Amino acid sequence: MNPEVREQELMNQAESVVNRALQLGADDAEVSLSSGQEFSCVYRGESLDKLEEAGNQGIGLRLFVDGRVVSGSSSDLRAPVLDQLMRDLIDAAPHVDPDEHHTLAPPKALDGQVQDMGIFDPATVTEEAPERLQRALDAERSVRGFDERISATDGASFGAAYSTSVTAASNGLRRAVTGGWQSLVADAICNDEEGKKRNGYFWSTARRLADLKTANEVGEEAARRALSRLGALKPATGRYPVVFSREAAPALIGLLVGCTTATSIWRQRTYLADRLRTAIASSAVTLIDDPLLPGLLGSSSVDGEGRSRRRNVLVKEGELMMFLAAQYGANRTGIEPTASASRPMASQPGEGTTNLYMAPGEQTPDQLIADIDEGIFVEGTIGFGFNSLTGDFSRGAFGRMIRAGQLAEPIAEFTVSANFDELFGGIDAVGNDLIWDRKSACPTLRVRSMAIGGAG
Amino acid sequence: MTDPFLIDDATAQRLLSVALSRGGDDADLFFEATSAFSLVFEGGKVRQLSRHIDKGVGVRVLRGDASGFAYTEELTEESIRRACRTAACIADQDPQVHAQDVEPKKLTYDRYSAQMPLVDRSFAERMDLVRRADAAARAADPRVTQVEVMVAESTRQIRVVRADGLRVEDHQPMLRFSIQVVVDDGQQQQRAMESGGGRKGIEYFDEVSPELHAERAVKTALTLLDAVAAPAGEYPVVLKAGDSGILLHEAVGHGLEADFNRKGTSTYTGRIGKPVASELCTVIDDPTVVGDRGAINVDDEGNEPTKRVLIDQGQLADYMHDSISAAHYAAQSGSGRRESFRHLPMPRMSNTYLLNGESTHDELVRSVSKGIYCVSFSGGQVNISNGDFVFSTTEAYLIEDGKITAPLKDVNLIGNGPDALGKVDMVANDFALSDGRWTCGKDGQSVPVGVGMPSIRVSKMTIGGSNL
Structure with missing residues (x-):
């Protein structure tokens, strides 16, 4: 995945929806599009309990009609579906009261320059599933191996996601952001002498894969926290x-x-x-x-x-x-x-x-x-x-x-x-x-x- | 009605074969199309109108009790096939199970009562609902300074197609109305909220009019202007019928969802047949209450949801099951729910309530010399593994010498599920369901639920006030 190419594709699509909204009768329009990918896996004991992977997409829009605002969203991006949604919204607009406070930002305020803020790590895209599964398994093993008093866990999970979001509006706004994150979560349960369960969990979330805490650190801290609550x-x-x-x-x-x-x-x-x-x-x-x-x-x-x-x-x-x-x-x-x-x-x-x-x-x-x-x-x-x-x-x-x-x-x-x-x-x-x-x-x-x- | 999903039965069967191609034990396709509409009225104007369309399919493959999952918003065979291949990765061998010919199943009952969906009414009629509430709130008292009214309606169309050949569909309507008011007496401000709805249409407002919601909210907010700080420490608590069902939902409901018990992480693990509450407590999860916010005709795995007795006169009787835990416990599924096609199903509550007892509401109040009387709540949270819970009141009063006296500022009740239910020592005969307004969160997934109970007395709970 090349973020610049993805951003440009989505921006072109968003601009064409803005233009279509204006053709259909909106005075102003703002369109956001996002597209992303997510992965997650959970290990409980030595077994893989859940494995999920999917791509997602969506569009959101705000249309300004005669001093009124109507808004909508759709996960279906096909042109006829969006046309129908926009027509319905524009038809409904006269029933809304005018609200002079609804405005897009004045064009002179659009001084934001997109800069690299270090929120997208290519490793979030390229890391292979076996390494990810191993990380969750290692965290789960760290919890269970930490102390014999650990009696159960809700599983240890690893998740990663990245997405590109763009916004285009008729005031000239063009904003594109690509970001990602990964997270590792572990959970531990132990029993009091009276049988009451005590639990602890710990997690690490980071933009850069290299900044994620290790499976051992996460698993052992979860176990330590559960044990510290005994009694x-x-x-x-x-x-x-x-x-x-x-x-x-x-x-x-x-x-x-x-x-x-x-x-x-x-x-x-x-x-x-x-x-x-x-x-x-x-x-x-x-x-x-x-x-x-x-x-x-x-x-x-x-x-x-x-x-x-x-x-x-x-x-x-x-x-x-x-x-x-x-x-x-x-x-x-x-x-x-x-x-x-x-x-x-x-x-x-x-x-x-x-x-x-x-x-x-x-x-x-x-x-x-x-x-x-x-x-x-x-x-x-x-x-x-x-x-x-x-x-x-x-x-x-x-x-x-x-x-x-x-x-x-x-x-x-x-x-x-x-x-x-x-x-x-x-x-x-x-x-x-x-x-x-x-x-x-x-x-x-x-x-x-x-x-x-x-x-x- | 046109088919929003555009995938015929033969194609669905082919796709399920792909999902099972690596040796999964079972697979299902969950199609969903949700259409939602909402209006917000605030500061004398209808300021927001929105429409949302969400559509897609989730593919799940089971291997033992492990799940492989993928979803797509693109309802094309090619895109769903990719999702099937991804979900299939939970297994890693030759095919074991084959997808059967698809047989549609017709439901013979309907638990929804949306006679006149809002979406079929004129815009003028819909706008009128929110304007009426606003006018009533402002007319109720000159100290009202802010009114915000929201009405939202959605329809969720689902279709489950399973490897065993079952195909089942459901159209799930949902209406929700809310009003928030702020009052100001020149010295201080207070707010209150009223809301309700369910799987109903505009006829809901014949039962509870926008004006009634508005008047109740204003009355509560004005009462709170005189609120005093709540005490801190342990006191007897009387929970008023209806909305207090949230206590039940938090304190015991979640711990009785079978996934937690299967994993050994619930405080109720291994306790079927054992006493977990006072003998006065019989707790039911009931998806069959027609028109209730928690009602469902079919769960999100294609199974029939049925009424379950969870706690029978204090004894733990049953858990709530999805298909995974039902297989594990050799029990009946029907409680498998999911927020959307982007999520895996898990055991969830529908409409959870406590049955009537024999005392009267007034006997409960009269029996308390110093305690707390709770009417409504903003929400709650529970630690599943040990049953420790917290919930926050939005309307509560002191009880002094058997009489309800001063209103209390927002206060938390804190306790432990099994412990608190063990201390239920009086149950009244005034059962009520909460007007549909609760949404339950679990593992990041939200689903609508119902709650209900008669008034009850808990002999001792910890009150989180600031007055020592």
């Missing part, structure tokens, strides 16, 4: 200092940034609407979205609407510096676009993050817990408890007690709750362990005090 109990209900591991912390910054978008303002979905240029977190907190870091899962040089990507500092030493805005949100709220447009196939681009991270501090994770006499170390959260309009946060969690500055016994089945003002305002230290093994990365965080619901 976990509920902690006692109360208030404690809470340390979020770098595994658990990214969920927090993801929720916060969901409240700093133009869309969240016009939809009335954010507790931060009136908080621009005020303190929303402690001075230890700086949050940055940086699409220009190369080779990462969110790396990108042009946003979904054609603007040149840029580094956005969302929170600087606790102060909310900006709201992210794509074109529609910008039109509705008056916020300047921030080159943060996502690229959904068949709906209006909203705001998305790219490589989102919290700036690291100076202390190691060990130092963050060293002066906690009794506290909670959260290794992961489950559930969805967050009200973006009030900032109230409450989730299930698992992890370890902190006693006399050390990680102690495993704990589970408890909730960790706070309002986000209290949580982010209470962050008194950020670790130095920023590691880009996921799209949003956050070092270990320490929160002065949170409510823990557990036993009693």
Whole structure:
């Protein structure tokens, strides 16, 4: 597969659909096309459990008719099917209300130049199936061979995918991106003395095949995590200092940034609407979205609407510096676009993050817990408890007690709750362990005090 | 109706022979064509209208309990043949099984009740639904500052053709309506959502009108303006009938899907016939409830879905099976579902509910001196291997001295499936199904499901509030 050739083919096809839409009566049109390939395999025990391979394709379009917008998508790319879809949409348009905020980006804003961001590794295309199967098998063997207490697994899997996506629009937008990734996942289960199952899993995902962790590293870490949860109990209900591991912390910054978008303002979905240029977190907190870091899962040089990507500092030493805005949100709220447009196939681009991270501090994770006499170390959260309009946060969690500055016994089945003002305002230290093994990365965080619901 | 798939029976049989050419034990072709329509009304305007077409075929080859899989969106013999060759790679020997002549099977029943599909109605009529909801919400109270209404309808046409010669088809309609409102009293804002639908047409709105949805949402949001922080710690909990069925879905449903048990990864592995809940609990998975969001005429492997008693008066009675686990356990399949032709089927819930008990709702509430009363939820999650679950309330109240009192801010309930079901010590006689709004996620695949239950009392659950 040659990415340039593929991009050109798809772009030609997208341009012809744009032209056809204009012929059929649209005033403006935007067409996205994608085409890709995916592979995955799962080993459980010594047996291959699943093997999947397929190519996929799809088209999405937005048509602008008399100040109205109608959108559609299809996995069937044949011309008569697309013609019928576009005719149906144009016929339906008069029934929609005009919305002056629906616009394509002005042509002068289309300054994005596609650059090589290191997100496509030819090895993702060329690696042969036997090596891939072996990697999953090795990871599964590493789990089962790690300790005789490992009683079962859900299997170890390897997956790889690549795709080319292009967008063409009547405002002159021409955007083409080819990217790929691979991932290796392992899972382990062991039994408590009372028979309760404890599980652990671990994964590695990378744009470059060479950056993937080895089968041994992934398998052994999954096994280690399962074993570390043996005998976990509920902690006692109360208030404690809470340390979020770098595994658990990214969920927090993801929720916060969901409240700093133009869309969240016009939809009335954010507790931060009136908080621009005020303190929303402690001075230890700086949050940055940086699409220009190369080779990462969110790396990108042009946003979904054609603007040149840029580094956005969302929170600087606790102060909310900006709201992210794509074109529609910008039109509705008056916020300047921030080159943060996502690229959904068949709906209006909203705001998305790219490589989102919290700036690291100076202390190691060990130092963050060293002066906690009794506290909670959260290794992961489950559930969805967050009200973006009030900032109230409450989730299930698992992890370890902190006693006399050390990680102690495993704990589970408890909730960790706070309002986000209290949580982010209470962050008194950020670790130095920023590691880009996921799209949003956050070092270990320490929160002065949170409510823990557990036993009693 | 014209055939969207354009592959005749003889061709399908030839393709299945290709799929079995490397020695697979079984193979199937899963054809699917989905057509969807949606409208979004927000801030006084119909702002979005969209149509989506998705069509393709998935090819699966089984060898023992291992699966080879490929799919294509191109419904040509050549493209499907390539997919068959890829899926065949799960096996590596001479052909063992031959594809039989295809025999169509007619279904003798219909579990869907879409009398008047939305798609057949005029645009004016469809737009009217969302405008009516908006008008009702704004008229209900001057503190309403934002209203967002969505109506969506889809039709999923499937055809399964199997190596044993079976060909079966189904047309699965789905309607979903939702309204979200924000209220502002000058000091604070709150929001609430109401939604519903099912395998129904526009006649659904004769049962639950857009106005009724709107008025309920506004009422809940206004109630929440007075909400107080929930306590943290262990309390008795009364779960109101209907929507609380999500507890059942998360706490026990997933652990009873047979794939987890076949692999030895579920907390319910090896426990058939043993007590796993209080004797007051009988749990059913029932795909036959006509018009329900979780109803299906045929599963995505071509088998007939039937009502299963999963837990019978506290004893574990059965798992939910797809064809792989059914072969393993010598059980009946019928619960094999998949998000689309791009995914492999696996055991899934349809409409999971708890049967009535003998207490009354008011007896449950009166019996609690200090506890929590839960009405509705935004979602939940479970760790299958040990049954630990979390779910988040969107409407909950304190119970003090046997009376429902202050509304509570969003709060999480956390517990363990077998443990929580063991602590169900009162079950009321007010069974209700949730109005169809739940979508279940498993291994990255989403499928529509139904839930239901009568009101129940759980003697002790952990509440994740912030008020200590």
